[in-house]
Amino acid sequence: MKKIKLKVPATVANLVCGFDILGMAVHDPYDEMEFRLLETPEIIIKHIDAFGLPEEPSGNVAGIVLLKIQEYFNLKNGFEVIIRKHIKPGSGLGSSAASAAGAAFGANVLLGNKLSKEEMIYFAMFGEELASGVRHADNIAPCIYGGITLVKSTHPIDIVSLNSPDLFVTAVHPQVEVKTSDARQILKKNITLKSAVEQWGNIAGLVAGIQKNDFPLIGRSLNDVIIEPIRSILIPKFDEIKAKSLQLGALGGGISGSGPSIFMLSEQKETAEKIAEMMKSVYTEIEIESFVYVSKINPSGIQIVEEV
Amino acid sequence: MKKIKLKVPATVANLVCGFDILGMAVHDPYDEMEFRLLETPEIIIKHIDAFGLPEEPSGNVAGIVLLKIQEYFNLKNGFEVIIRKHIKPGSGLGSSAASAAGAAFGANVLLGNKLSKEEMIYFAMFGEELASGVRHADNIAPCIYGGITLVKSTHPIDIVSLNSPDLFVTAVHPQVEVKTSDARQILKKNITLKSAVEQWGNIAGLVAGIQKNDFPLIGRSLNDVIIEPIRSILIPKFDEIKAKSLQLGALGGGISGSGPSIFMLSEQKETAEKIAEMMKSVYTEIEIESFVYVSKINPSGIQIVEEV
Structure with a gap:
């Protein structure tokens, strides 16, 4: 596989009483992310949206995640990612988490599903760290697992997937x-x-x-x-x-x-x-x-x- | 029905991280309580154990619960209760809760199941108040509901019955x-x-x-x-x-x-x-x-x- 397109959903963290531990994925809004595996080791990020986010990989939420994955696997390949962001940065709806989780998920598919969900969380947290200074998983976890998730711990990563009520x-x-x-x-x-x-x-x-x-x-x-x-x-x-x-x-x-x-x-x-x-x-x-x-x-x- | 005999189990409150909200019933130890509906309005408590607990109804955990129920229904009947207590007072295994919950449960059966579980909790809490000064339901709730219970609130009484894991x-x-x-x-x-x-x-x-x-x-x-x-x-x-x-x-x-x-x-x-x-x-x-x-x-x- 050389190219994939993802729908990456917004997420609601905390769920009122579950401060810093619970999160939930929704369908709308969502980002669109298109990934291409490159033969060369470059990481190319293109934003097709109006939010003016940095495209330099080390300064981009998706980019930093891809750099970490590339480094971890000592890859000769690179990635091109085209992001159509619809989840507004600063909305509180998991905009940075979508970029971070999407990057880990997309890279994983292109690399033949080498990563467990916990490992995807691990890499995606570097994106959250870039965005907010905190390596949290409240939004990343429901983005990757779906439904409602409990982040019991991030060191070590311990995510509990809860039911997804019909609401x-x-x-x-x-x-x-x-x-x-x-x-x-x-x-x-x-x-x-x-x-x-x-x-x-x-x-x-x-x-x-x-x-x-x-x-x-x-x-x-x-x-x-x-x-x-x-x-x-x-x-x-x-x-x-x-x-x-x-x-x-x-x-x-x-x-x-x-x-x-x-x-x-x-x-x-x-x-x-x-x-x-x-x-x-x-x-x-x-x-x-x-x-x-x-x-x-x-x-x-x-x-x-x-x-x- | 004029007479019943109950097995009233010990309970473990808090369950480590669930301070003041969780509780669990076990099988052993347990108290034996024998109830008889009386034609006269007396409340008679007899303890057949060596703990020296007061038998005067208003000073006895089971007695106070029965008095409250009698008052609430304006009963002409009384109750005789014989208690063989095996759950040691002061053990932290819900000894007073067993007397209180057992009293509410026993009276309810003899009165033709007029009370809901929440109402039994309500009356049993008077027993806990007598024993410890606090109208809590951490031990009473699992005693009456069985398994593991969550006391979400006592005003109003909101008890959630959880699963009973095979442990x-x-x-x-x-x-x-x-x-x-x-x-x-x-x-x-x-x-x-x-x-x-x-x-x-x-x-x-x-x-x-x-x-x-x-x-x-x-x-x-x-x-x-x-x-x-x-x-x-x-x-x-x-x-x-x-x-x-x-x-x-x-x-x-x-x-x-x-x-x-x-x-x-x-x-x-x-x-x-x-x-x-x-x-x-x-x-x-x-x-x-x-x-x-x-x-x-x-x-x-x-x-x-x-x-x-």
């Missing part, structure tokens, strides 16, 4: 900037044991709900007493959107990753679409441009759409 | 006193967000492992970075017993409730029995008397052994 995801990305580093910095370093216990009751409930397909349990577990009350102040209209979503029938939801995107889970497509409309109109009213996405939870993650 | 439990009760109130008081009121995140990764892994019957995942999730390092100093030889249990093949384990009992989970009966021997000999060596118990996780909780 719809509505996500809104308001055009305001929330830097991951800022979103991390405003968090308190210490929390009360009491609130931690409440949080881990919710996490246990969420994981149980996901595994049992108990949607009401998922709903009443999507409750974050530690991170959301602090981070949500960075996102205009967060409280209003959350309250209105619940009124419209959402099971629950919250900040996607470190924001500014907000996501909501619903059992019915109609509910998810009504929530999308509401989100759009709330931001229109205060003259903030926004993008809304409705899709199911994506059980498969990255998909190969063409192989030549 | 053996070894428990050792060394004859040293650890007061629940002391065990609670030495805990830190504040913890770092970093350790909380590690803890909830373990809790999520434990719940996922329980639901997926993934025993290695259960094993590597039975890790408590917050409570155990503090509380274990109250239990002689804790570290040695834990280390030796893992060497002998235990999946993992830790403090039962607030101690002093220690429990370990194993896949094989032989492993569980070897661990029991080792535990016994460790305490014999330092001249501390101990009791060891080996049984499977109890999927059913309280059992009716006789109805007349």
